Amino acid sequence: MATQNDHLSPPGRRRSISDPLAAALQPPENESPEQRAQRLKDEEEAKKRSQKIDQMLQEGERQRRKRKVVKVLLLGQSESGKSTTLKQFQLLHAPQAFHAERIAWRFVxxxxxxxxxxxxxxxxxxxxxxxxxxxxxxxxxxxxxxxxxxxxxxxxxxxxxxxxxxxxxxxxxxxxxxxxxxxxxxxxxxxxxxxxxxxxxxxxxxxxxxxxxxxxxxxxxxxxxxxxxxxxxxxxxxxxxxxxxxxxxxxxxxxxxxxxxxxxxxxxxxxxxxxxxxxxxxxxxxxxxxxxxxxxxxxxxxxxxxxxxxxxxxxxxxxxxxxxxxxxxxxxxxxxxxxxxxxxxxxxxxxxxxxxxxxxxxDVLKARLKTTGVVEHTFTMGKNSEFRGVDWKIYDVGGARHQRNAWAPYFDDVNAIIFLAPISAFDQVLAEDPRINRLEDSLHLWNNVVSNALLANVNIILFLNKCDLLKAKLESGVRLVHHMPGYRDRPNDYDSVSTYFRHKFGAVHQSNSPNRSRELFIHLTSVTDTRRTRVIIYNVRDMILSGNLRSSALM
Ligand SMILES: Nc1nc2c(ncn2[C@@H]2O[C@H](COP(=O)(O)OP(=O)(O)OP(=O)(O)O)[C@@H](O)[C@H]2O)c(=O)[nH]1
Ligand SMILES: [Mg+2]
Incomplete structure (x- = not known):
């Protein structure tokens, strides 16, 4: 038969009344029915409060254990190489998943x-x-x-x-x-x-x-x-x-x-x-x-x-x-x-x-499938990495003009931006508006990104991309000055032209960045080239991760 104190005395843990705490918890002698009801009610509420505190402590622990996340946004006009860069990240951090998907690219x-x-x-x-x-x-x-x-x-x-x-x-x-x-x-x-x-x-x-x-x-x-x-x-x-x-x-x-x-x-x-x-x-x-x-x-x-x-x-x-x-x-x-x-x-x-x-x-890196909307990919740093336990979230957006208003919502909590400008496109026009030169569009977009106050504290890495095509184009005799008169009589070779673009994009950042102390990292890239891109990605990844983790005291 249950006694009135059973809820305080679990089986096997009977208290001795010589225990002062147990004695204190004993119901008073001569307790009236009203007092007993009140006591039981108080005990029930105390129990609930205690459970709530336990839950809060557990939640705090869960938050502490939650993975650290570094967010990177890939930006640039359509066909600048954003999705190709994402494929390279995948190839590096999730090669098995990349290989498993190769057959699906056959149709593309x-x-x-x-x-x-x-x-x-x-x-x-x-x-x-x-x-x-x-x-x-x-x-x-x-x-x-x-x-x-x-x-x-x-x-x-x-x-x-x-x-x-x-x-x-x-x-x-x-x-x-x-x-x-x-x-x-x-x-x-x-x-x-x-x-x-x-x-x-x-x-x-x-x-x-x-x-x-x-x-x-x-x-x-x-x-x-x-x-x-x-x-x-x-x-x-x-x-x-x-x-x-x-x-x-x-x-x-x-x-x-x-x-x-x-x-x-x-x-x-x-x-x-x-x-x-x-x-x-x-x-x-x-x-x-x-x-x-x-x-x-x-x-x-x-x-x-x-x-x-x-x-x-x-x-x-x-x-x-x-x-x-x-x-x-x-x-x-x-x-x-x-x-x-x-x-x-x-x-x-x-x-x-x-x-x-x-x-x-x-073949997969060369395959072209235009992005519409935003694609999110998460990579987890491996056990052997100095950044183990960190998730690397990369957002790949559509770069066509009508896709660009989807970018802004991602500016709020992004840690780094990789901006791609295809510098081989100096003699091309936008597919979505043939009145606009592609390089001018890239410079315009670049200006908007580097001058954006919301992004003032975000690391920015610039990929001057499609350098392989730029080199081939210049070697075949296409002259930059015909498309950018400001180039004047400088030599029309790859080194001079790429240096010119490096300075041009760098100057836009220097003049218009709201954060004068922000360092800009510029890479000359051909992101379809796996060997070279791998080295650049390692550099960029380590730079972004160490910078962000230190500044947000996550390390
Ligand atoms: N030769 C060469 N081709 C490249 C390079 N970078 C990208 N490509 C190719 O250019 C095409 C367009 O690249 P994407 O990565 O799809 O471009 P995107 O910036 O994602 O374009 P949207 O999705 O329209 O915004 C693909 O076929 C790529 O393989 C490069 O450095 N050199
Ligand atoms: Mg894309």
Whole structure:
């Protein structure tokens, strides 16, 4: 039977009344029922207070043990190399995750290649009405100067027609269906009606291409051999509704253009909400097999619906077109330097279109997928690092103009900014506004960032990026002074030009930073180069971490 004091006397811990504390806790003799009720109530409240204090102590301990976090924001215009830098961090700190994702990049790489093919077909298409189209945005300082990559409207064309255009166009027609199919797979099937979906090039909306269904595809002849029956598309399939930003709409295809494959320069972009890596790694490859030894996916090439078969079949024509001297001439006339553009794989078609192609690290670093929204990545410093226990959070943002208002909310509690300025872009214009020179845009953005009062105490590291392309461009004879008259008669070599940019960006920081004592760290980078970037990243990481941890007394 329970006694009235049982709640104070747990079994096995009976108190002796010789214990003064126990004696003090004993209920008074002659306690009235009211007094007893009051006493029990007081004891209950005391117990609750004690539990609350215990909880608060535990919470304090949890907070103390909470991981230290250093936040880094990657900033810069579109195509400056932010996502590529993030990939390099991943390769360094989470190589297994990076390697596990390589297979998913295969489709992005295919799409990058298909875009280059489309841009060539665009360039060589007959343009009888061209003199009615757009402005000539290309500077004309020297007709003998090698072509620069220009993303803006093309110059009014002569009544030009490539004799091979019809043939290339016909033989590459299967790629129309392939690109649409890949883009459909990249879109989110659950909500691609509503959100900013993966984008098809403008001219492919409401696909009316004669080869869009399997029947016509069967009649097309690429290399002239091989059975095509298993490539048939589903002609009843409807394409996803795609949003195309008005800034990248190209002029309509000419009436004589036999299909829609050859127009448009829309870029591939996937909203951060779409987990395309997971989908491409497993979901859409039918019956994925795994190697018993490495666990890597393999065997997709045995699936007759795998995109590699169409690409593999068209590869000889792509190579033929890319080597064609009339095509080269046309690209030269249009000053279209595809070699410098993002996601350039035309020199490696044979390897990329091989049936068992598996992307290398370099392929993934070169792959272009425009960022929309903000991507957060967390890396934890390893056990052997002097910064063990620290989380390194990196935010990769979209750099296109309409994406930039998403940056500011991250300014509040960021510890460091890595700003990327692609200095090879001095002769290019923005894809989203062909009136604006890309280098001017970078300088303008840089000024906004370094002069921002909210960021006054944030470490800033500047990557003057795409130095490999800058070097190649200068060596091919493109002159900086033609695009930046302020360069005057300085030598047009890599060392002089890169030093000039270093001083120019440095001077903007020096004149406009609200924090005069802030030290600026400038690196000349080519972030697709893993070996060199690794050294820079180690430097930057140690500098950011030690600086921030010391200043916030976390060490
Ligand atoms: N050759 C060369 N290519 C580079 C370099 N840095 C980046 N690229 C390529 O340039 C393209 C664009 O790079 P991204 O990292 O996607 O650019 P981003 O700044 O993330 O662009 P948004 O997502 O649109 O803001 C990719 O195809 C990269 O592989 C470089 O230093 N050299
Ligand atoms: Mg990006």
């Amino acid at each position: 790489i295919y799409l990058n290649l298909l875009r280059s093919v489309r841009r060539i077909l665009d360039a060589i298409a007959p343009e009888p009405d061209a003199h009615l189209n757009g402005l000539d945005e290309i500077d004309d300082y020297d007709e003998n100067e090698p072509p620069a990559i220009i993303i803006g409207p093309s110059r009014p064309a002569s009544a030009y027609s490539n004799p091979h255009f019809e043939s290339f166009h016909r033989r590459l027609a299967p790629l129309v269906d392939l690109e649409a199919r890949l883009i459909q797979q990249l879109s989110d099937p659950e909500d691609n009606d509503e959100k900013e979906a993966t984008r098809l090039p403008p001219s492919w909306e409401g696909n009316t291409h004669p080869y869009a269904n399997g029947a016509a595809y069967n009649n097309a002849s690429a290399s002239g051999s091989g059975s095509l029956s298993h490539f048939n598309g589903d002609s009843s399939r409807t394409l996803p509704r795609i949003n195309i930003p008005s800034g990248v709409r190209s002029s309509p295809a000419s009436p004589t253009t036999p299909s829609t494959i050859a127009s448009g320069s829309g870029e591939l972009a996937v909203p951060t909400s779409v987990n395309w890596r997971k989908r491409f790694a497993l979901g859409k490859i039918q019956s994925p097999l795994k190697s018993e030894h490495s666990g890597e996916l393999q065997g997709w090439w045995e699936d007759p619906d795998d995109p590699v078969h169409v690409l593999n079949w068209c590869a000889p024509v792509i190579i033929e077109m890319w080597r064609d001297s009339a095509v080269k001439q046309r690209l030269h006339e249009k000053r279209l330097r595809l070699e410098e553009s993002s996601g350039f794989y035309l020199d490696e078609v044979e390897r990329i279109a091989a049936k068992m192609y598996f992307p290398t690290d370099e």
